[in-house]
Amino acid sequence: xxxxxxxxxxxxxxxxxxxxxxxxxxxxxxxxxxxxxxxxxxxxxxxxxxxxxxxxxxxxxxxxxxxxxxxxxxxxxxxxxxxxxxxxxxxxxxxxxxxxxxxxxxxxxxxxxxxxxxxxxxxxxxxxxxxxxxxxxxxxxxxxxxxxxxxxxxxxxxxxxxxxxxxxxxxxxxxxxxxxxxxxxxxxxxxxxxxxxxxxxxxxxxxxxxxxxxxxxxxxxxxxxxxxxxxxxxxxxxxxxxxxxxxxxxxxxxxxxxxxxxxxxxxxxxxxxx
DNA sequence: GGTCGTGAATTAACGGAGGG
DNA sequence: CCCTCCGTTAATTCACGACC
Numbered sequence: 001x002x003x004x005x006x007x008x009x010x011x012x013x014x015x016x017x018x019x020x021x022x023x024x025x026x027x028x029x030x031x032x033x034x035x036x037x038x039x040x041x042x043x044x045x046x047x048x049x050x051x052x053x054x055x056x057x058x059x060x061x062x063x064x065x066x067x068x069x070x071x072x073x074x075x076x077x078x079x080x081x082x083x084x085x086x087x088x089x090x091x092x093x094x095x096x097x098x099x100x101x102x103x104x105x106x107x108x109x110x111x112x113x114x115x116x117x118x119x120x121x122x123x124x125x126x127x128x129x130x131x132x133x134x135x136x137x138x139x140x141x142x143x144x145x146x147x148x149x150x151x152x153x154x155x156x157x158x159x160x161x162x163x164x165x166x167x168x169x170x171x172x173x174x175x176x177x178x179x180x181x182x183x184x185x186x187x188x189x190x191x192x193x194x195x196x197x198x199x200x201x202x203x204x205x206x207x208x209x210x211x212x213x214x215x216x217x218x219x220x221x222x223x224x225x226x227x228x229x230x231x232x233x234x235x236x237x238x239x240x241x242x243x244x245x246x247x248x249x250x251x252x253x254x255x256x257x258x259x260x261x262x263x264x265x266x267x268x269x270x271x272x273x274x
Numbered sequence: 275g276g277t278c279g280t281g282a283a284t285t286a287a288c289g290g291a292g293g294g
Numbered sequence: 295c296c297c298t299c300c301g302t303t304a305a306t307t308c309a310c311g312a313c314c
Contacts, residue, residue, distance in 0.1 A: 031303095067284080068287090068302095069283070072302085075301060149303075152281090156281065
């Protein structure tokens with residue numbers, strides 16, 4: 001391990017040999033997906049308020065802060081703009097606060113996705129056009145500065161994150177930023193007892209991803225927005241205030257109206273009966 | 275049932291930045 | 295200047311599905 005590497009000539013030579021073949025990426029990208037980063041944001045918010053030591057956060061994940069696994073996860077959360085890391089302290093950012101709030105989560109997911117320099121470049125390059133297949137996409141990533149040996153990992157994390165952020169709502173070969181801004185506005189209006197319209201926006205609705213023939217499968221078969229919604233469900237034993245349940249249910253209703261076309265003649269409003 | 279391929283997770287190590 | 299922290303890369307291990 002590390003203490004065995006700081007002496008002996010042969011070890012030093014090995015280190016030099018290894019470093020010669022090492023290519024350092026010139027553009028930032030995460031090795032973990034968006035969902036993993038949101039998990040860290042949720043831990044920070046639900047367990048610690050908004051700030052904790054990396055030891056504490058790692059402990060919640062059953063890992064130690066010094067492990068590469070945890071550092072990769074934390075690094076990803078930082079690239080997505082959900083946390084700031086400084087001298088062993090991890091703090092939730094404003095975007096992180098929004099992503100743990102079901103009423104602003106969808107827009108925050110899209111924003112987090114585009115916070116990653118590599119993903120932003122890919123989005124700009126292929127906006128409204130067909131995405132190349134795996135090999136082509138990896139080459140595109142390499143041309144943007146990703147280490148050639150890391151392009152497969154970069155592509156895999158990219159695809160998972162794009163799905164989780166709702167960018168694959170038109171299929172995995174098209175990267176389309178979800179129109180979730182109006183969804184959050186709609187949610188706020190609904191909470192304010194304003195129930196008019198919500199219908200004229202149907203032309204810019206994100207169409208549901210085509211349901212495959214194996215549609216009876218697991219959560220990954222669901223629309224990314226629904227997947228995201230389910231991820232925010234607290235565990236069965238935890239405290240879940242009624243007001244937050246209402247917020248969650250209202251968000252669910254809004255998502256359903258977004259992804260399942262209807263005639264728009266009515267809308268669902270969730271209220272608390274006291 | 276065995277094998278093969280692929281993707282995900284984990285571990286080990288390198289190198290830069292910054293603090294003391 | 296040394297040490298620690300942090301981000302990154304490479305290699306290895308594990309899990310799982312497809313195919314024969």
